[in-house]
Amino acid sequence: MPRRALRNIPKPPQIFDREWEWSELTAFVSDEEPGPRLAVVSGRRRQGKSFLLKALTAATNGFYFAAVEATRAESLSLLGEEIGRFTDAPVPPRPHHWSEALELLFDLAAERPVTIVIDEFPYLVRGDTSLPSRLQAAIGAGFGRDLRRHPRILLCGSAMSFMGGLLSGTSPLYGRARLNLVVHSLGYREAAEFWGITDPRLAVLTHAVVGGTPAYRREFVADDVPDGLDDFDDWVCRTVLNPMRPIHGEAEFLLAAEPDVRDRALYHSVLAAVASGNHTSGGIASAVGRKATDISQPLTVLKRCGLLTVEADAFRGNRSAYRIAEPLITFHHAVVRRNQALMAERRNLKAAWLLSRDTFLSKVVGPHFEQLCREWVSWHAEPDTFGGLPIEVTSGTVADPAARTSHEVDVVVRGAVGQDHGILLSIGEAKWNKLMDVRHLDRLRHILGLLAARGIDTTHARPACYSGVGFTPELQAAAKRGEVVLVDLGRLYGGA
Structure with a gap:
């Protein structure tokens, strides 16, 4: 089993939420097992990836480099200057190619595990497409012959199409990452x-x-x-x-x-x-x-x-x-x-x-x-809301042959009841600006009848009405009898 550092890295107060992301990142950089480790951090722009990683490097005395759109030569020069500042070198190193630059980065972790963040990694690859292969070779060499250096390398980027393929089966880095973290909204x-x-x-x-x-x-x-x-x-x-x-x-x-x-x-x-x-x-x-x-x-x-x-x-x-x-x-x-x-x-x-x-x-x-x-x-949703564990929540369309039309269903819930999975737990209608009444419940009952006629098991399905305005007294009475689930804005946002 990998050894973990005993120290706890508290989340800085300026970071809102992100407890799960912070715990995953700190667990990765705190891994004390010898040798290099690789993580990939991605997500759409403006989600706070760089903010998180800058805080991580600050909390661990790590190294952070933000790439820019530049030629390979300029990127290598900028990286050398950043390494010089990090090591207080009187003269910053001048790597001539990425293999040399990676050696310099790995040397930063010669005495202890060091967090090394390379932000906007796609910019660097755009300047030199061989970089992923060179990184794979450096990591492989570290595992094979040199366990004295312990870089904890985090590659970050917002180009989701590129980052999504970075660990794919055709990528040189396939199978190398210990962490693949997507920072969502x-x-x-x-x-x-x-x-x-x-x-x-x-x-x-x-x-x-x-x-x-x-x-x-x-x-x-x-x-x-x-x-x-x-x-x-x-x-x-x-x-x-x-x-x-x-x-x-x-x-x-x-x-x-x-x-x-x-x-x-x-x-x-x-x-x-x-x-x-x-x-x-x-x-x-x-x-x-x-x-x-x-x-x-x-x-x-x-x-x-x-x-x-x-x-x-x-x-x-x-x-x-x-x-x-x-x-x-x-x-x-x-x-x-x-x-x-x-x-x-x-x-x-x-x-x-x-x-x-x-x-x-x-x-x-x-x-x-x-x-x-x-x-x-x-x-x-509360665990007992639909009488089972929701697993898949989508929308759907149900044909109504007799009426020669079809019905849109806004919320379709499938889940587990006991050992049975894929059971239809609920169908629901959502109205943002309309007071919902029993006619909406009748429509859902009609749709359930259409589904039952198609051979779909509806015995566990509960009709649900979601409204941004509210519900009539008649519909609320039906909810008290257990005939329908009602979700208003207060319930949507966690109120009583």
């Missing part, structure tokens, strides 16, 4: 706490714009937080709609920063189609005026970049739903992009917002609320 409850928002309705509206990306509060809106529901419209105008604020152009930057994106106009059109409510490949293709085969590559790249997610339809195995992973991108394509001319001059921001507010509520907040309800089931 904050959960919706944690995001509300981070923004200091206690009103659940305001929390949903704000999250539908900026999501759980930590940097958007501090660096991008300078701690400008909406001061209640009455301030939300003005907050949107003075922040994300305001061309003078950096957050205004952030959505376009997120796409432009991905190296695999070639035809940016097509990619923007694909994202705009999804933001407008087209979630199938056929619907997206129709919206952008292309054949389905023409958009397969953009869909693949956007998934690999972490900008799109895809999930199989719960009831139609040949159909999948695409969704934008970053709320700010949805907001940009549904609201900002359609009103660029009005927003070019700040005096028209309120007019642009008034024209877009209904679109925001229907195309952005409504679907976003549905996603939050699915996340609530996955992460926060």
Whole structure:
């Protein structure tokens, strides 16, 4: 078994949340087993990866190097200067190639395990594609003949397509990493706490714009937080709609920063189609005026970049739903992009917002609320809510042959009951801005009947209604009789 350092590395108070990530990182760098160790840290931009790793190197007296877009020669020179500062060398070393640079880095850990962070690693590989192979050779040599050096190397990057392939079966570093950590956005409850928002309705509206990306509060809106529901419209105008604020152009930057994106106009059109409510490949293709085969590559790249997610339809195995992973991108394509001319001059921001507010509520907040309800089931629902352990939470479409239509189901929960897995535990409907009544329950009962007629076991399935406004007394009475699960904003955010 690997030996672990006895010392405890407390998480610095300036790091919000991230307990799990911090524990994984500190466990990695505290491993006292001799020889080199490799970790990969990735995640979409602005999630706080560099902030975490800088804090880690500070807490462990480690070495941190942030690469920049540069030629190989300049990158090696910059690394040598950073090594010189770290070692207090009177003259910084001048490595001529990456094998020599890696030797210098490994030498930093000649006497003790040393945290060595190489941030923006993809920039270095872009300048010299042999770097992963050279690193693999250095690590292999360390295991084979030299256990006196103990570098704890952490490679970090935001180019998700590149970082995702760094440990794949075709990569030289395959099988070398002890840790592969993805830093995700904050959960919706944690995001509300981070923004200091206690009103659940305001929390949903704000999250539908900026999501759980930590940097958007501090660096991008300078701690400008909406001061209640009455301030939300003005907050949107003075922040994300305001061309003078950096957050205004952030959505376009997120796409432009991905190296695999070639035809940016097509990619923007694909994202705009999804933001407008087209979630199938056929619907997206129709919206952008292309054949389905023409958009397969953009869909693949956007998934690999972490900008799109895809999930199989719960009831139609040949159909999948695409969704934008970053709320700010949805907001940009549904609201900002359609009103660029009005927003070019700040005096028209309120007019642009008034024209877009209904679109925001229907195309952005409504679907976003549905996603939050699915996340609530996955992460926060009480263990006995659905009579089993939720394992898979998706959405689905149920055909109604007699009515010659189909029914969209916003929240489909499958899970385990005893030793049986894959049992249908619940189907649910989510309404952001509508008081839900027994008609919604009747609709769910009808859908359960359709599923039972198809041979699907519905004996454990509980109807569920999720509302951003509330429920009628009749529906609340049905919940007390155990006929339906009701989830309002208070329950969604952990209230009574």
